[in-house]
Amino acid sequence: MEIAEEKASESKSQEQSKLKMLIVEDDFPSCEVLKEYLSEYGDCTTTANGAEGVEAFRNALDAGTPYDLVCLDIMMPEMDGHEALRTIRQIEQDRGILDSSGVRVIMTTAKDRSRDMIKAFDEGCASYIVKPIEQEKLVAEMQKLDLI
Secondary structure: OHHHHHHHHHHHHHHHHOEEEEEEOOOHHHHHHHHHHHHHHEEEEEEOOHHHHHHHHHHHHHOOOOOOEEEEEOOOOOOOHHHHHHHHHHHHHHOOOOHHHOOEEEEEEOOOOHHHHHHHHHHOOOEEEEOOOOHHHHHHHHHHOOOO
């Protein structure tokens, strides 16, 4: 009986440690690469633009299953990553979610300009990675953010 209880406890612990992640990326190949890198750490949801990403974020909060991580591209149609990030932070503020309790956001972009990086951090991102994204760099950022 003890072995069965240990396995059940171990399985429950692994389930609890699985991350819930949202990838907001309009470039299909980039989205697939991120999904491949992240899937070993948990469940990934993908959206193709900032408006869809914000909707998925809001729906997850409404369902009581918030995301642990959002990977957010900057250059997207309909709503860019900067606007999406500001909206996500406003939703959290409206719901009384404190900065330290908010979702971790990693901005992903092909733009390697310090102005964009500073703006993203001012808007509340936790990390900023320039494409092409390397798995080691992404994992290192997730470790820095205490996600894994």
